[in-house]
Amino acid sequence: MDESLVRTLAPTVIGILVRRGADFAAAEDAVQDALLEAVRVWPVDPPRDPKGWLVAVAWRKFLDAVRADNSRRDREIRVEIEPPPGPSEVEDDTLRLYFLCAHPSLTPGSAVALTLRAVGGLTTRQIAQAYLVPEATMAQRISRAKRTVADVRFDQPGDVATVLRVLYLVFNEGYSGDVDLAAEAIRLTRQLARMTKHEEVAGLLALMLLHHARRAARTGPDGSLVPLAEQDRGRWNTRLIAEGVDILQAALARDRLGEFQAQAAIAALHADARTAEETDWVQIVEWYDELVRLTDSPVARLNRAVAVGEADGPRAGLAALARLDPALPRYAAVAAYLHERDGDPVTAARLYAEAANSAHSLPERDHLTRQAARLNTRLRG
Template identity: 70%
Template sequence: MSPALDPVLVRELVPAVIGVLVRRGADFASAEDAVQEALIRALDVWPDDPPRDPRAWLVAAAWRRFLDAVRSEASRRDREDVVDAEPSAEAVSGADDTLRLYFLCAHPTLPPAAAVALTLRAVGGLTTRQIADAHLVPEATMAQRISRAKKKLEGLPLDRPGDLGTVLRVLYLVFNEGYGGDVDLAAEAVRLARQLASLSDEPEVAGLLALVLLHHARRASRTGPGGRLVPLAEQDRSRWDTTLITEGVAVLQAALARDRLGEYQAQAAIAALHADAPSADETDWLQIVEWYDELLALADTPVVRLNRAVAVGEADGPQAGLAALAEVPDDVPRRTAVLAHLRERSGDLDVAAGLYAEAARAAGSVAERDHLTREATRVRAARQEP
């Protein structure tokens, strides 16, 4: 991508430009296609002739692409009232459309899984591969899912906002991809969660905001030199953002006081207990296990059971953790790494070293692979000590 098409700028502009086209009468799928074509045109034009207002340029170019498509499909007569509009900078520099597009992508006609995938691709800026990895499916399967979602929205008026739960799920997935993935979207997800919380009285919206604030507060300490992964127990807690932690805890307490517990509130309560501990050794693991039990009652998923097994191992010992881990399917990501950790804590270093190496081979990122490889090396060295 040329210097003129900075990826961060593109991720900021695309939702806004799609929003302008949708407001002018374009269906979502056609608007998204037109914006992508405009970006391809920008690759050729911007390096030699950068626009003074990139947003206005993209709106004008995408709108022309959309109108060309409308004309070629003999749909011009239904849109003649808008064909002459040529945008000015003032016309496109208004409100942020990103959150609105999240709701429109969560269209009532789409299954939640399709709505999540479409939003991550069109609004979140993730690649099809990144979305497939987050959902643990092949890239080709995810590409088909996104394509079917776009086709289903073709020609439909986007005047029916979608499900709030789907929007919350997408926001959290975007945050997690930005927090630990290839594209930095975490800050944007936090911003949108704040905006949504200011517009909604639902406790789960506040729960999501608290959760992302508490996780975001630890971001600076999660990696070391060269992008080296730093586990929670080894993080420098003096680098945690206490302002974000204080805000997150306050938001969570207000939500819990409503006595309408949801999964994001439960997850935020767990994150708050980690944030409250002065050191890893002082973590209140017993209370964390209790919150995982609450979370299981709300969302009994393999990932929740996996994380609960870690907490049980800390609270009640490695054998109890292994018993809890036995309830987690073998193919769940990170299960082998957790098994290695629990085996190491139980003193079975030979098995633990092999499991760490196995987990490294299956790691989903370079940072995770390198971390697990170092763990395998460390345990092998400890095994050989007299």
């Protein structure tokens, strides 16, 4: 059975059931039951119309569940027993599903899990493995999320910005277990981009592609982190870079700038430089100015300080950094880098060690520890 086809069809079928009158939780359960039936039947008797088969079986599973529910036997069933005539509005159904799974009433973690399950078509086990939690824990998280949105009605358009934040969270998880979440986020964002011409959807897709293009060069053979300036740019995926740049240029041409377009523009400038020394840091600072104007994000301001340090010298970078909260994640690492470039290895070594102690990942901690050790060895010599 073609797993990629099933994962593509699952959200469409859920959306069709919801439009016919099923609540989200019941529709999702029915589609999962239909997928299990497909695993059993399709290898020996593949359907000519996979989507139609899944819709028919899922609808039957849903109706069976409604009829078997004792608590509802004496209530009026508010769904149509037979589907309405005419073609299904596939894109509208799936787009509503994106909005539902990223509903503001959900926590970010629950929204991510529900999106991967309902829109991405992943199993609970796959999602649990990707997030390194027990399957039972993930099942409870998904069940709570389904209950939260069970009675949500979409009388107004959903919030695209919330959907994009959820997809970006998925992308930043990268790879774990047997699921490549970065690739999955790109697949889902491509799907969303086909359904809507929103320029920020295009901006996020471009950003993902440009970051993903550098993936092979980000780690060494031993799994160690390789900073951007030291990466082998010959290992960057030029096809993904070209696609990302094309998508970004088309989005920017609409003249409705958003934060993901600005981030993608910064990534594109890095990708355009044949060497680290050729990076156009002045233009990168200008894009960070736009990003700060759009978001007023402390993280954007922190990254801007790095860019200022490259464009105007480490003293200017340290001056920009001094205006920020030292409690920011990566503040110490940025300060260490700028102090080293400013010729102060003693302060830099101390800050690298401090940054290592608060690092959120093992590769990052190891990298910062090595930087501190390198400077300390030089100082002792």
